[in-house]
Amino acid sequence: MQRFAPFALDALLVVVFCAIGRRSHDEAVLTGLLTTVWPFAAGLLLGWALAVLAARGARFDATTLWPSGVAIWACTLVVGMALRAVSGQGVALSFVIVAGCVLALFLLGWRAAVRVLR
Template identity: 50%
Template sequence: MRRASAAALLTDLVCVVVFCTLGRRSHAEGLTVAGVAETAWPFLTGTLVGWALSRGWQRPTSLAPTGIVVWISTVVVGMLLRKLTSAGVAVSFIVVASLVTAVLLLGWRAVAAGLRRRQSA
C-alpha cells in the first residue's frame, strides 16, 4: 500500500508540473527549472492539501473521493495562492487550469481503474 500511495502522489505531482510546463511553453515563457517551479508551487501546494484532505494514502488511485478532492484542491488552493502573491488569475486561466488538471489528475486514475477492471475480467 505504501508503494502505491507514493507512486500515486508522485504521479499527481508530475501531472501538475507537466501542466505548469505546458502552460509556460504555450505562453512563450522561459522553460527553466526556476520558472517552472515559480509557476508550479501554488498548484503543488494545492495537490498536497488535497492529499491531506482526502487522506489520499488510503485510496490513492480512486477517482472518488481522492482524485476529485485532489483536483479541486489543486485548482482552488493554487489560484488562491496565486492571487495572494499577485500572480495572474484571469477567468480564462481558471477555466483552462481546471480542465487541464482534470484531464491529468482524473485521467490517469480513470485509466488505472480501466486497467484493473480489465485484469480482473
C-alpha cells in the same frame, strides 16, 4: 515505493501542466517554473492531506476517482488559484477554466484509466 507512486505521478503531472503553460506563453520554462508550480504544488499537498484524512482509518486508495481524485483535483485547482491571486500571479477566468480542464484531465484521467483497467 509503490505506495508513493500515485503522489509522484500527480506531482509530475502538475509540473508538466505548469511547464506546458509556460511554454505556450513563450516564457522561460526552467527559470520560472518554480514560481508557476509552487501554488499548485501547495494545493496538491493539501488535497492529498484531505483525501488521506477523509479515509478516517479506512484503507486509503489514492487511485480512486471519488472521493480521492476529486478532492485532490479540486484542492490543486482552488488552492493553486487562491495562492496565485495573493502572490500577484494571473488568475483570469479563461486561465481558471483551462487549468481546471487540464488538471482534471491529468489528475483524474490516470485514475479513470486505472479504474477501467481493473
